Amino acid sequence: MKWYIPDCFWHSKSNGVFVSHEAICILNTNDTPVKVNITLYFEDRDKLPGYSVEVGAERTLHIRMDQLKNTDGTPVPQDTPYAAVVECEKNITIQYTRVDTSQPEMAIATAII
Template sequence: MKTYGKKTWIIAEGYIPSYGNGPEPEFTSHETACILNTSSSKAEIEITLFFTDKDPVGPYKVIVDAQRTKHLRFNDLRNPEPVPLDTDYACVIESNVPIVVQHTRLDSRQAENALLTTIAYFE
């Protein structure tokens, strides 16, 4: 199979609300990076978060096996520290092999949930 994607992706808009409406975990407000690795090698990924009023945090290290996909909830990132809730952030995603990244947010603060999705910027 052909390898698709780029090695550097940027999501300039991130925000995880601290509360939600509806059953957990399906309706937990969250940010997700949907990562596709079509290459024949595992993707070793590093994510760095950037904030308005503090130094960057990272790298968060993630593996996506060869010819696999991973839907990574930023809410689940713990090391080097949990992603703060109710805080604006952006991120840079770097991989050793080309990958494709799509950004999705579920905001369930109201009973009428909102789902946002967009392709990330690539370099």
């Protein structure tokens, strides 16, 4: 199964109190753990595969994209538009959230995919 998040962006500027970040939240209602793979796509460079997590059976996991690294140790780049493709062998529920604190008026956007 695949889920697509076409509009991702992690801003490097934060207001000092709250950190700008993105999160992909996963709900696994299956009775077994699931491995979730994430591949990042860009406008001007090759894709970045190798981001993966395991979500326990009947658990949720909140993946902070500013803390995620792929198998090569590459973090998610800041100030760069990208898209994410989330893949898993079983049905899971995905929620994407962006918290932008680059201005005094914070903004939050979220979508269940």
